[in-house]
Every structure is written in C-alpha cells, then in structure tokens.
Amino acid sequence: MNNKFKTSTICIQGGWEPKKGEPRVLPIYQSTTFKYDTSEQMAKLFDLEEPGYFYTRLNNPTTDAVASKICALEGGVAGLLTASGQAATFFAVLNICESGDHIVSASTIYGGTYNLFSVTLAKMGIEVTFVDQDSTEEEIQKAFKPNTKVMFGETISNPGVQVLDIEKFSRIAHSNGVPLIVDNTFATPINCRPFEWGADIVTHSTTKYMDGHATSVGGAIIDSGNFDWNAYGEKFHGLTCPDPSYHGLTYTKAFGKAAYITKATVQLMRDLGSTQSPQNAFLLNLGLETLHLRMPRHCENALKVAKYLSNNPAVAWVNYPDLETDKYNALAKKYLPNGSCGVLSFGLKGGREASLKFIDNLKLTAIVTHVADARTSVLHPASHTHRQLTDEQLLAAGVAPDLIRFSTGIEDVDDIIDDIQQALDAK
Numbered sequence: 552m553n554n555k556f557k558t559s560t561i562c563i564q565g566g567w568e569p570k571k572g573e574p575r576v577l578p579i580y581q582s583t584t585f586k587y588d589t590s591e592q593m594a595k596l597f598d599l600e601e602p603g604y605f606y607t608r609l610n611n612p613t614t615d616a617v618a619s620k621i622c623a624l625e626g627g628v629a630g631l632l633t634a635s636g637q638a639a640t641f642f643a644v645l646n647i648c649e650s651g652d653h654i655v656s657a658s659t660i661y662g663g664t665y666n667l668f669s670v671t672l673a674k675m676g677i678e679v680t681f682v683d684q685d686s687t688e689e690e691i692q693k694a695f696k697p698n699t700k701v702m703f704g705e706t707i708s709n710p711g712v713q714v715l716d717i718e719k720f721s722r723i724a725h726s727n728g729v730p731l732i733v734d735n736t737f738a739t740p741i742n743c744r745p746f747e748w749g750a751d752i753v754t755h756s757t758t759k760y761m762d763g764h765a766t767s768v769g770g771a772i773i774d775s776g777n778f779d780w781n782a783y784g785e786k787f788h789g790l791t792c793p794d795p796s797y798h799g800l801t802y803t804k805a806f807g808k809a810a811y812i813t814k815a816t817v818q819l820m821r822d823l824g825s826t827q828s829p830q831n832a833f834l835l836n837l838g839l840e841t842l843h844l845r846m847p848r849h850c851e852n853a854l855k856v857a858k859y860l861s862n863n864p865a866v867a868w869v870n871y872p873d874l875e876t877d878k879y880n881a882l883a884k885k886y887l888p889n890g891s892c893g894v895l896s897f898g899l900k901g902g903r904e905a906s907l908k909f910i911d912n913l914k915l916t917a918i919v920t921h922v923a924d925a926r927t928s929v930l931h932p933a934s935h936t937h938r939q940l941t942d943e944q945l946l947a948a949g950v951a952p953d954l955i956r957f958s959t960g961i962e963d964v965d966d967i968i969d970d971i972q973q974a975l976d977a978k
C-alpha cells in the first residue's frame with residue numbers, strides 16, 4: 552500500500568492487507584518459529600534465496616506488517632522494528648560502521664543517544680564528533696574525516712526542541728559521501744517526512760507518539776533506498792562486498808534498494824537479537840491507527856500551553872518551535888508546517904530550585920521518565936534523563952540546568968493550564 556493512499560488511510564489500513572478469510576485485524580503471530588515442508592525449502596531460507604520467516608529473532612509477520620506501515624508513512628522502501636528506540640539508533644549506525652570508523656552527530660540529541668555515541672560506540676572503536684547543528688556548513692564540514700561513515704541528527708531534539716535544518720545536514724552529508732540518519736521520533740511522519748528533505752535513513756523510538764499510550768518500548772528503522780552504497784568503492788563494504796556468513800552473498804547485488812534493511816535483519820538481528828516482540832508490535836499498531844488524530848491535538852494543546860507560559864510573569868523563558876518568537880520558528884514553518892510536537896521546554900525565574908518545586912506541585916501532570924504520550928507529563932532532564940552529563944555536556948546538548956521538559960498530552964488544555972497555574976501559585 553506504499554504511497555498509494557493518504558497518510559490517514561495508511562495509519563489505519565497500512566501494513567496488513569488480509570486475503571480472503573483472514574483476520575480483518577492484524578493478528579499477533581505469537582510463534583517463535585515457522586513450518587516448512589522440505590529440508591530444501593528451509594535451506595533456501597538460510598541462504599537468503601527465498602523470502603520467508605524462519606525465526607522470530609530475525610523477523611515475524613506481525614512485526615513486519617507494522618514495520619511496513621511505518622515505512623509507508625515515511626515514504627521509504629523497507630523497514631524493521633527493534634526492541635527499543637536505542638536499539639534502532641544503535642543498529643542504524645552499526646549496520647554501516649565498524650571499529651575504526653567515525654560519525655558526525657548533532658550535539659543536541661536525546662541523552663541516551665549521546666551516551667550511546669560518546670561512551671558505548673567509543674568502546675567499540677567508533678568515534679563521534681558532535682557539532683552545533685545551527686553552525687554554518689563550513690563550520691560543520693570541519694568535523695568530517697576520511698573515515699566518517701554517517702551523519703546524525705534529530706528532526707526535533709529531545710529535550711531542547713530545536714528544529715534540525717534537514718536540507719543543510721543532507722547537503723553536508725552527501726558532499727562527504729555519507730548517508731544522513733534522522734531520528735524522527737518527536738515529529739513523527741504525520742508532521743515531517745525527512746526523506747522529502749534529503750535524509751537517507753530514519754529512526755524512531757516508537758515508544759513515544761507512535762505507541763502514544765505509554766504501553767510498549769520499541770523502535771523502528773526505515774530506509775529511503777536513496778543512498779547509493781555502490782558509488783563509493785569499498786567504503787561501505789559491509790553492504791557492497793561479499794558477506795562470508797552467507798556464503799559470499801553481496802547485499803546490494805542480491806537485494807537492491809532493500810540491501811540496508813535486509814543486512815540489518817539477517818546479520819545484526821541474527822547476531823545481536825533485539826527485535827520487537829509481536830505483542831508489542833500489535834500494541835504499537837493500535838497506537839499508529841490514531842497517530843494522525845492525536846498529533847494535531849498534541850500540537851494544538853502545546854501551542855496554547857506555550858503561549859500561556861510566555862505571558863506568565865513567573866516564567867523566564869519558553870522554547871516551542873511553533874511560537875512565532877521562537878528561534879526555530881522559521882525552520883518549523885518550513886519542515887513542520889502542520890505543527891511540531893507536544894513537547895516544549897521552559898525555565899522559571901527562580902532557576903533550577905524554582906523549577907524543581909514547580910514540578911513537585913503539579914497534580915494532573917505526572918513526573919515520569921517518559922515523553923510524548925497521551926497523558927501530560929513533566930521531567931527535569933538535568934536531574935533525571937541527562938544526569939550523567941557534565942554541565943558542559945548539558946549545555947552542548949541544549950539542556951539548561953533549569954530546563955523543564957513539558958510533554959503536553961491530549962487532555963482538555965484548560966485543565967492542563969489550570970494545573971500549571973496552581974503549581975506556580977503553590978510556591
């Protein structure tokens with residue numbers, strides 16, 4: 552159903568097209584394994600000569616259906632689900648990079664991704680250079696090295712809500728002969744489709760708006776199929792040279808535009824096993840069925856909250872890209888014309904102490920390690936998600952010490968604003 556229908560239709564019907572007598576609703580294939588009639592059929596599967604399911608660690612009909620729905624929403628050619636957003640980012644990079652390679656990443660990214668890149672990938676011999684995404688092309692260019700294999704950024708950064716200039720990043724990436732990976736978690740394909748602006752691969756924490764109800768941790772990787780791996784000799788040799796673990800098969804030759812996702816599935820999932828469970832994929836699919844209805848409401852509520860905060864004398868500053876006065880409003884208008892997301896960040900005049908007191912006084916709004924779901928929630932990144940970072944790293948990640956991350960839900964916005972006001976009054 553790729554690209555044939557409009558977004559809302561894909562949200563509801565994409566990915567699962569039952570044939571005669573099959574369940575109307577995507578079933579949970581709660582099976583580790585799949586049956587074949589002859590040994591030869593099975594052998595062909597293991598040689599990747601025939602498509603099919605053999606073991607749920609690699610893939611499963613339920614997870615595949617949901618991956619293809621997200622793929623259709625993003626306008627990609629192939630996709631896979633992962634056990635978490637972290638696994639999606641990790642696999643998206645590891646599918647291209649190995650020890651000795653280098654990546655260039657925006658510094659204003661999710662704290663977990665920052666740690667993944669700067670600590671865990673470093674231990675594996677993959678080096679990262681963080682750049683200020685708002686710098687000029689010339690400035691960012693300086694971060695590239697001969698062994699750079701990937702460029703990375705977030706459409707809307709968590710928690711700073713900075714908007715990425717995707718076209719600028721893709722120009723820089725492509726002039727250096729590397730793909731651009733964009734984490735599109737906060738925008739979702741309802742509000743932005745990074746492939747239309749030159750991104751090559753998109754990742755998601757489906758845990759957030761896509762699930763939307765805070766029930767299931769998960770992730771997704773979607774490939775646009777646009778990056779020409781073969782154009783750079785052996786630079787991307789994992790994709791363009793024979794894989795000895797499949798009798799010398801070459802992914803780009805055997806699978807064309809599906810090479811990247813096929814390699815991630817049959818090599819990384821096979822060896823590292825971080826697939827999403829069919830049960831979680833089923834719940835994710837229910838969330839996706841209303842994504843196109845929820846996102847506009849999140850944006851509408853968040854804009855009202857942002858305007859209310861901007862006019863409140865207790866508030867020192869507010870970041871929300873849809874505010875006309877926001878530093879990122881021009882980029883938001885270009886990349887996110889229908890609204891950005893439900894998340895905003897702000898600080899109170901009393902600084903860090905006042906921010907913490909305010910959070911403790913909220914009643915309807917809950918303090919949770921979560922963001923971007925139906926229920927309004929709040930977090931103080933410097934004390935919570937980003938507490939491993941030094942002050943210097945915090946600033947580089949766009950996290951001021953007093954920053955309150957406010958995730959506007961889809962309740963009645965008057966109740967959300969009343970809650971904020973009573974918490975400000977209660978000091």
Ligand SMILES: *Cc1c(COP(=O)(O)O)cnc(C)c1O
Pocket residue numbers: 635636637638661663664705709734736737755756757758759768769770
């Ligand atoms: C939450 C989040 C992640 C990590 O996803 P998990 O599902 O928690 O592993 C990655 N990127 C962004 C932008 C996120 O908000």
